[in-house]
Structure formats: structure tokens, C-alpha cells
Amino acid sequence: MTDIIAPGGGAAGAAPGSYVIQHIAHPRTVTHNTFMRLRTLGGLSVEGVTFRREKVLLLLAYLCIEGPQARRRLAELFWPDAANPMNSLAQHLVHLRSLPGALIEDGNRVASGVPCDAGVMRAAIREGRHADAVSEYRGAYLDALTIPLGPDLEEWVYETREALAREARGALITLAGHAAAHGHAAQASDLAARALLLDGAPPADELELPRLWHLLSLTAHPLAAQVEREARDLGLTLHAAPTPPTTLFVGRHAQLDVLSHLPPGQVAWISGHAGMGKTALLDALTRTGGWTALHGRGGAPYSTLDPLFRSPPSSPAAALHGLRDAHLRLGVDDWDSVDAASQAVIEAAARHRTGAAIVIAARLHPPFEVDVHLQLDVLGPDDLRDHPGLYDLTEGHPTLVAAALRGQPLDVRQGARVRALPAQVRDTYLMLALQDPPDLRATRKASGLSADTFALTLSHLTQEGLTAEGGHVYAAAAARELLEQVPVHAKLLHLKLARALGGMRAWPHYVAARDLWEDVDEDAAARAAGLRAAEDLRRGFPGRALEVLAAFGDRADLAVPHVWALVGVGRYAEALHRLDALDDRAAAAPAVQAARATVLVRLGRDAEALDLAQLISGSGPEAAQAASVLAHAARSREDWPGARHHSQIAADLWRLQGEEQQYVAELGLVAWARSYLDVTPDEAFQDVLPMAERFENVRGAIVLNYAKRLVEVGELGRSVTLMEQAGRDLERAGNTLAHAQTVINRGVLLHLQGHLPEAAALYREAIELLRGTGSVRTMGMALSNLSEIEGDLSAFEDVLGLLLRAEQTDLVMQIRRSARLVQRAQAPASPS
Known part of the structure; x- marks a missing residue:
């Protein structure tokens, strides 16, 4: 964006001894009738009114241009030869009063009560609205008059006509200049030709002729030769014909x-x-x-x-x-x-x-x-609104904008400037470009520069227009594309940054530099991966966490977050195998025990899960997870009082730990249990839903359970709307598994209503979503329901066999209870 700065102290830039002309208001405010307007440019009439008395309209036109006037002054100007000028004026004022609001009278003075096109044009020019001004000029001022005029009034008409035409010509020249500045040569020449041939305008003067010749010469317009002759007749020197720009000038x-x-x-x-x-x-x-x-x-x-x-x-x-x-x-x-x-x-x-x-x-x-x-600074989005996508590509950096408009790759345009930098400055610039936002302290450490040298380097990059204050790299994507051309060097810079950053922010740089890891980097990278995965899990993105931890499947110190990621995507059997691979000492840790109990209860092995959960005490995260396990087991037994009790305990423990998101998630399960006990679904969920607004992933899960309860109490219409809302929340949160479960539940609603083709389409959508998640349980539900619709009994049994091999015994029992193979499609399975 650009700031326009005027020096302080009085009138900006006023020369010593100059005067400031102040506007002095008339004693009485003149209010115009905005419903009528006087036309004086190219004719003389009142818009929307049939009134043909030229002398009366001329009087009104004079008042519009000159402002309030004394009656005697008007009488002497308009009727200099009349026996009684004041009487003539009075008669014309009578006619003028027949136009409602046209005349304002204040004692001995009269004024116009309607606007006129000439005044509107002048106001537009003063305000810099040159296009609006030009649109008002439809011809010479009062060009259609047929009545005789006295010498003074005639002189006033001609002088005003020329003055207004000059102003309109100036507006046209300004528009032409702007068109030329932005590379629109043909438009500039056309506007200059209109200015030169403008009705009512006197010959162009010594200031206008050079500009008109310049603008007409942009396209070798035929009128350029005429203007050149007139300029030379006046002894004016014309410079060489201009060369049109090769790139459009935008903004500014x-x-x-x-x-x-x-x-x-x-x-x-x-x-x-x-x-x-x-x-x-x-x-x-x-x-x-x-x-x-x-x-x-x-x-x-x-x-x-x-x-x-x-x-x-x-x-x-x-x-x-x-x-x-x-x-x-x-x-x-x-x-x-x-x-x-x-x-x-x-x-x-x-x-x-x-x-x-x-x-x-x-x-x-x-x-x-x-x-x-x-x-000048970078251009803003509004400056580039006529070029969609250009701001996002360039961040408004003028050099990159010009390159993009020429069709030149940005990495090529930036590359020449970056390669010209000293090696140490160039590496600092590239390391800044690899971060969003840049960490200056870590960048200084990674570059090996002293504080003084680093500060000078940043200043140099800012002065070169490559970075903003604070180290932000303009259009960093272009710089990263440049770095991709030297992949080994890029990996080295990533590794330096990873070592300097440490913690969670180091992880993407460790990933990019994996081929260059030394022994010391293995543990640091594992710590960074663990922190990154923990953050993904906290935000409700188990799939992302699983991707982060995929390379550390044999590290005992990452077993717990790895298991929680597997649980999050429904790969419970794999999670159990990961825990089984731990040695006895690691397996005895409370965090591991809580994770194992959770995996077992999800696998339907409630008895084993309860034995483990009941051994966990205290008030830490493990105790909260154990309480959640007890609640899950109670829900499986449809022990709703027990489910509410243990979910409330888990919620309280999470709140004690300051884990607000986990706290709200457990309250959602409390609400679910309450909806089976003493209150309606609406009453149960009314308090927790506003609390979940800040956590999109949790809100989606709670809304999904709310919708399922509405189905069970027969409110299918509202349930469909809520399930669609839950799906949008979970999709935005990136929770693919929960999103797929929502799609399956929507399919179940249609399945129950007999809309089998629509239900089958949703089951197929869910199957596509589930590919790569590893969630055998949810995939099995979608496949089994689809098999029922398609009447493929062998496929149905294959799905059940798949679930049994994945140790999803509880789900197989649920499907067999709900699906009657003799009476297909009565009760499709839905995610629990």
C-alpha cells in the first residue's frame, strides 16, 4: 500500500508570503431541488419538464453558474435597453416560479434551486472524477440559443462556453494520460482526439498541444500531424514520439x-x-x-x-x-x-x-x-482487482507483478536478483523464504552470523526490496521454486533451520532434509515429530499425526502418540500390535496402560479394558483417559447412568489439566448419555453446543451424536440438516474418518426410508473417503450396508470376515443383529 505524506505546519508546501483563499459562505444556505436538473450543455431545457421560455431558462442558467445575485444586477444585465428592467425581471421571475423549487428568493437576492449539468461537471472535475465530468459534457454551453442577447450577456455566454469546454478538454486529456500511463495507447489516442475536436472549445494552447501530440503519436493517429503543425507554428519544441510500454502499468x-x-x-x-x-x-x-x-x-x-x-x-x-x-x-x-x-x-x-x-x-x-x-510499498489487493489471482501470486510486489503481466516465471525474475547477492546474504534470504512466518532468532543462528552482521543483512535485503521489515519474504513461493533448482543446497538450508528452530516448528525442515541427517539429528527429529503429532492430535487431525510418526514405528518413546493416532483413524488392531511390541518396562507406564485400555475397549474387549482402566488412579491425563474407557464400555452395554457418570469424571479431569477441547468433547458424551435418561435430545445438547463452537472437530462429533438421537426419536427432518452440518464441520477440520462416518449415517437415513440408490451413492462416497485411512471398522460398515442394497450376500459375508480378522467382534455382532438377510435392508449398520 502507499501513503501520501504532506509536510506539516500550515498549508502543505505553501511558498513564503503566499495566501490561502478561504470560502466565505452566503448568509443563507441554498438547497437545490434534486428532482429537477437544468441541461445547458448541448441544449437548454429542464429534465422531465416541458418548458420552452428561453430567456427564463437562460436566467436560471446564469444563476446556476454565477450563484445568488442581486435583482438589480440581473435586470441591468438581461434587459439593458428596457424602459423598466426591474419590471421585465419581475415578469420572468413569475414564469420561473412555475417550476417548483427552481427559484430561491432572499430579500433583494435570488438564486437557483436546481442543479445544472455544467455545475455537476465542474464538481466532478474538482473531485477528480474525470470520467463523470466527461459524461456530462454533451455539447457546447447554451449552443442552441435563438434569442437576441445584449453585448454583456452575449460576452458572458461565449466566455462561459469556452471556459467549460476547456475544463472538459482538460478532463479528457487527464483520462487520456491515465490510459497512456497504464499502457492503453489506443484508448489514449481516442480520448486525445475527442479533446482536440471538442465542441465549443477554443484552439488548443501551448500547454495543451504538446500533450495532445504526445498522446496522439502513441498510435500514429492522423490528427497528430495537424497538432504538430500547430505546435511548430507557435514555436513549441516537441520531443521524439513516445514508445508505448510493453507491460501494463497497474495500481497507483x-x-x-x-x-x-x-x-x-x-x-x-x-x-x-x-x-x-x-x-x-x-x-x-x-x-x-x-x-x-x-x-x-x-x-x-x-x-x-x-x-x-x-x-x-x-x-x-x-x-x-x-x-x-x-x-x-x-x-x-x-x-x-x-x-x-x-x-x-x-x-x-x-x-x-x-x-x-x-x-x-x-x-x-x-x-x-x-x-x-x-x-511506495507493495500494492494492495484493491490495486490488482482487475487481475484475478495476481495478488495471491505476487503479494503485490511491483517487480513480480510486472514479471507476471509479461508472462515471465517469477522464479526467473527473482532469480537474477537473488543470485547477484553475496553468498551469505543469499542463504539468509533463502532461509527466511523457507519459513512462514520467519523466526529471526533461529535464522540468525542457522546462518552463523553475529547480531550486528545479521541486522545489516536484513537491512540490505529490505533496501533491495526482497523482504519487508521483520524478514517477511515477498512472494516466498517464487523464492522456494528458485531453491528447488539446487535440491542439495536446499536440503542443507532446511537442516540448518531445523537444528536452529528445534521443537515442533523444526519438523517440516527435518522432513525436507532427511537425506542429510547425521546421528545427532535422529533424536532431535524424533522429538520434533512427537511434538508435531501431539499438536495434530490435540487439534483433531489423527491422520496427519499418523503421517508424521510413520517413520518412527520402532521408537518406544513415540509409541503412545503413535497409538493415539492409530486409534483416531480407527486402526485399533495395529494400535494394539504397536503396544504389544513394547518391553515390559515401557508397557507398565500409566500412559501406555491408558492407551491400551482405550484400544481394547474400541476392539470390543471390554472386560480386559475395564481391568486395566480400574488400575489407573490419580488426576492426570491417564486418569481422564481411563474414565473415558469406563464410559465407552458403559455405552456399549447401554448403561446410560454409568456412561454419564464416567464421562463427567473424564470431563472434570480434563478441565483440571486445562485441556478445554477434551473437556468439551467429554461433555458432549455426557449430553449423549443424558438424552437416553431424563431429558429430551434438545435439552441434553443445548448447553454443550455453544461451548463447542471454538472447536470445529469436536462440534462436528457432538452434532453427529445429536442428529443420531433425533433419528432414534423419530425427528428425521431435523436430523438430516444436522448431519449435513456435522459433515461440513468435520470435513473442514480435516477429520476424514469422522466425516466418512457422517456420510454413512446420512446414507443410513435414506436406507431406512427406502431411498436405496441415494443411500448407495453416499456409501460409495464414504468408501472413497476411507481409502488410505486404515479404518477397517468404518470401511466394514459402509461395505456391509452397500452389500445389502446391491443384494450381494457373498460380499456381505466377505466384509464380516474382514471385520472378524481385524478383531472387530462387537461390530460383527451388531451388524448380524441389525441386518436380517432374509429381509434385506431393514436396518443398516451405522457408526457407533
């Missing part, structure tokens, strides 16, 4: 508008780090026409300003004299490279505030007082 509309309207004698300064678009903005300004562009040159005195003179200036006074031309509009790029003599002359011109309008581009802030300071 407000900044370009400020610069293009810089008054004579004022100085504007554009500052920003490298690559922020200073030169591009200055070039765009030059393309608007009427500007002379100079690029900083070192060496001989006045070498930068030399193109302004026929022969090199011999003294500071001579050089300064060349900048006192009020018609000169000068752009100076790369101030740091401008020779010292030219810098001194430009600074002197800025102090005098007389002569040329000057715009300077530099990396640093202005060393002297200026009238306008534009500090």
Missing part, C-alpha cells in the same frame, strides 16, 4: 493523479525500497504527456540536467534559470545517482517554489522540504 491510480496535477513550482518526492515501482510510476507519469524525464548521472557537474540545455550550463545560476520555466514539468529518476551540482540546483529550485513542477524518485526520504511525498 491515486498517486499518478496527484503527480499529474502537480502545480508549477512544486516538488514531489517518490521514495521506496528497490523494486517498489518508483521508476515505473515515473515512467507512467511521463507517458501522460508534457513531462521531461531525466535519469541520474554521476560524473561531470550538471550532467543530469544537461539534456535541458542547448549547451552545458556554466554556473549554478544558469542551471537554476533553466528550472524557472513554469511550463516545464520535470521527472528525475534515481536521485542517488544524480551528480552533486544538479542536486544542489534542484534543491535550490525547491526552496524558491517558482518555475518547473519537479518529481523526484529515490530510495531514501527527501533531504529537503517538498510539497508532496509519496512513499
